[in-house]
Amino acid sequence: MVSLLLIGIAAWGLGFGLISSLRVVGGVFGVGIFLFLIALIGLIGAIKHHQVLLFFYMIILFLVFVVQFSLSCACLAVNKEQQEHILEVGWNRSDTTRHDFEKSLNCCGFRSVDPNDACKAACFIGKTCIPCLSKVQPYVGEVLRFVGGIGLFFSFTEILGVWLTHRYRNQKDPRANPSAFL
Secondary structure, three states: OHHHHHHHHHHHHHHOOOOOOHHHHHHHHHHHHHHHHHHHHHHHHHHHOOHHHHHHHHHHHHHHHHHHHHHHHHHHHOOHHHHHHHHHHHHHHOHHHHHHHHHHHOOOOOOOOOOOOOOOOHHHOOOOOOOHHHHHHHHHHHHHHHHHHHHHHHHHHHHHHHHHHHHHHOOOOOOOOHHHHO
């Protein structure tokens, strides 16, 4: 379910032109494909009661849990200064992302408006622009808390999946001959 949601969001963001960075779309799409393949391994292992597939599914799901739990906790632990630093690093890294950001939010510059800078925002013509940090700052903390909370929820459902896989893996196969082990 999560994998199909990630693939759909990546396709939707690229199709509507909301995301211009192919690296971001490719990364989200790749994670969606990876999670779909892992879910498929678990499904095939459960249907066939295949011990090896269930074991690898359990190990990979536990590793995904560790990564997702760590990233969720990191999202919840970021303070305001760290948020500004992360935003500034992303701002300075790519000109196309910066121009898309300025155009969509109708702001110019990161901390201050530079009249000599080439800004793509409509407000730049009338000299009424405000810095982009002041427009984005109220939403960043909220988004990080939301993403961290959703990540924690899904990470705990993954650890539940690991536990259920372990329980199911140690059961006898109902199709097996019961007298074969005696």
